[in-house]
Amino acid sequence: MKAETLARLNADRATKRGVVLATDLASGEAALLYPPDFASPFGPQAAAAAREAWRSERSGKPEGLDRPLFLNVFAPPARMIVVGAVHISQALAPMAAMAGYDVVIIDPRRAFASEARFPGVMLDFSYPDEAMARLAPDRGTAVITLTHDPKIDDPALIAALGSEAFYIGALGSKKTHAARLARLAKAGFDAAAQARIHGPVGLRIGAKSPAEIAISILAEVTAHRRGAAEPAEG
Amino acid sequence: MSEDPLRAAETWKSQGRKVALATVVATWGSAPRPVGSHLAVDADGNMVGSVSGGCVEGAVVHEAQAAMEDxxxxxxxxxVTNEQAWAVGLACGGKIEILVEPVG
Known part of the structure; x- marks a missing residue:
């Protein structure tokens, strides 16, 4: 690979621009292919293969091309939007960052969301409906609400349900969750939409402390991101 | 946190060092590192990243240095590891294919 190609790839990764690196395994020639058209000197076959690799987020050697290409998909990092600057978030934010997520914590309550409590974490002090509109969760985003306060959690959940977020979870007991679903039903969300919300949030591992609950949440998010999730419980 | 091999390769190159990059391009069975994993190597054998979690890195570094030269x-x-044949391989029983290329 040419040094310029490597430098450009690293710049794309630094600015979170998604790209597919195509390398001809015979000649070593490499090119960077960008969505949506993935145009390159390798031609239309490579573009079509790169589009498919990008869609499935799967790197590899596609079969049946006019030249032997390896396509390496560099998708922007997954994001985790956490609503509520609470104890669990203090554990969850650094854990999720280590697992490769770009983490944002939304909490309009300044007393909770202080930089001293969340060193190095991106904090958003606006109300969740505004914050979610700006952050625009997509298929690479997990949304987790942790405040227990319907005034803060519900608008975030409603925004998440209107997106392709790959995971939506809400902290709260079964009773709290039932009440939450009843409110969402009144707001016009059907059973299929309600079933997208994982509540109580997290895998059942007997978590008690905030850090353990963070582990259970991150484990469940991981299972969904990697396509290994159990079907949602009713 | 471990260093990023692609950034290490760029930094080394900018310092005027010879650099090669190894990339896992295919795996069969249980493989220690997924497709797309990188290992950056310089002429002195410094390494950042991994293509197999340690099983074949020695052989890859050797080939990487040859790639820097030619x-x-x-x-x-x-x-799979074949101890009788003294060949490097994967103790886990998988198979991997690795692209080794000079940078620059």
Whole structure:
């Protein structure tokens, strides 16, 4: 690979621009292919293969091309939007960052969301409906609400349900969750939409402390991101 | 946190060092590192990243240094460890294919 190609790839990764690196395994020639058209000197076959690799987020050697290409998909990092600057978030934010997520914590309550409590974490002090509109969760985003306060959690959940977020979870007991679903039903969300919300949030591992609950949440998010999730419980 | 091999390769190159990059391009069975994993190597054998979690890195570094010298890319295949044959391989029983290419 040419040094310029490597430098450009690293710049794309630094600015979170998604790209597919195509390398001809015979000649070593490499090119960077960008969505949506993935145009390159390798031609239309490579573009079509790169589009498919990008869609499935799967790197590899596609079969049946006019030249032997390896396509390496560099998708922007997954994001985790956490609503509520609470104890669990203090554990969850650094854990999720280590697992490769770009983490944002939304909490309009300044007393909770202080930089001293969340060193190095991106904090958003606006109300969740505004914050979610700006952050625009997509298929690479997990949304987790942790405040227990319907005034803060519900608008975030409603925004998440209107997106392709790959995971939506809400902290709260079964009773709290039932009440939450009843409110969402009144707001016009059907059973299929309600079933997208994982509540109580997290895998059942007997978590008690905030850090353990963070582990259970991150484990469940991981299972969904990697396509290994159990079907949602009713 | 471990260093990023692609950034290390760029930094080394900018310092005027010879650099090669190894990339896992295919795996069969249980493989220690997923497709797309990188290992950056310089002429002195410094390494950042991993293509197998340690099983075949020694052989890859050797090929990487050869690639820095002749400027050619290589495609390496490793299978199961064969102790009788003294060949490097993967103790886990998987197979991997690795592209080794000079940078620059």
């Amino acid at each position: 400027g050619k890319t290589r495609l390496l295949k490793f299978g």
